[in-house]
Amino acid sequence: MPDNQETKAEDELYIDFVNGPVGYRFQSSQGRNQALVKAVGIKGKNIPRIVDATAGLGRDSFLLAAMGAEVSLIERSPTIHQRLSEAMERAKAEGGRYAETISRMTLLHGNSITLLPELDCDVILVDPMHPPRHNSALVKKEMRILRDIVGTDPDQTDLMQAALKCAKKRVVLKWPMKAEYMQGLPKPSHQILGKNTRYDVFMIADQKQG
Ligand SMILES: C[S@@+](CC[C@H](N)C(=O)[O-])C[C@H]1O[C@@H](n2cnc3c(N)ncnc32)[C@H](O)[C@@H]1O
Known part of the structure; x- marks a missing residue:
């Protein structure tokens, strides 16, 4: 990708937990992503x-922390990590429920494949950059900017295999509704369907028995 395209995407990226749709859902306690x-x-x-x-824009982690979970977030892109860290600082400065939620989030910088074995946890969430959709108009602006910055995640099977070795209870792979199972993995124990x-x-x- 030419440098100027990357710089433009970086300039456009602003992660915000306080205003916009994420803040609205948080304040109205709506949109608890039940799935x-x-x-x-x-x-x-x-x-x-x-x-x-796969911390990315931190939305999934923020939702889980708002539900009371202690969440360690790992992001390998220096740009995304930096923006996420700034967004967390701004949300913390709001005080109240925001600060309380952020206090349950610990942001780490690095590659999860190497960091996961050092962490002790029950559940690992993996949401790699998904294969491009045929209809690019359906891809939300934030995701397009994210893709311009980080590209694709070609090592996603290696990441899933590392996660399956390290999680104590379960690994959750967020994946497009109609996509095939990720290649090179055992079959999932079950699926939960969200909106898209x-x-x-x-x-x-199950993995140990099978
Ligand atoms: C689709 S986004 C995740 C979006 C996130 N679930 C959210 O709610 O905003 C994927 C992110 O994971 C990061 N990522 C992918 N593989 C990674 C790895 N092995 N270690 C650390 N970060 C990784 C990418 O840089 C990208 O920012």
């Missing part, structure tokens, strides 16, 4: 420790 919450196994007082191995995406859930106990 994601169910997929990671948050149920009543049973709240797992989660590693989000699905969650392939790999229960670790």
Whole structure:
């Protein structure tokens, strides 16, 4: 990608947990993404420790932290990591529920494939850059900017294999609704369907038996 295109995408990227759709959903306690919450196994007082191995814009992690989970977020792109860190600082400065939610989020910089073995967690969430859709008009602006900055994630199978070795309870792969299973992996234990995406859930106990 030419440098000027990358710079333009970087200039356009602004991660915001306080205003815009993420802030609105947070303040109105709406849009609790039941599919994601169910997929990671948050149920009543049973709240797992989660590693989000593909932090990106931090939306999934923010939602899970708002539901009470301790979340470690890993992002390898220096630009995205920096923007995410700034967005977390701004949300923390709001105080109240924002600061409380951010206090449950720990942001790390690096490649999850090497960092995961050092972390102790119940659940690992993996949401790699998805294969491009045929209808690019359906791709939201933020995702287009993210793709301009980070490109694709060609090592996503290696990441899933690392996650399956490290999670104590389950690995959740966020994947396009109609896509085939990710190649090179065991079959998921079950699936949870969201609006446009699905969650392939790999229960670790099933992986050990199978
Ligand atoms: C589709 S985005 C994730 C979006 C995120 N779920 C959200 O709610 O905003 C994928 C992100 O994961 C990062 N990523 C992919 N593979 C990674 C790896 N092995 N280690 C760390 N970060 C990774 C990419 O740089 C990209 O920012």
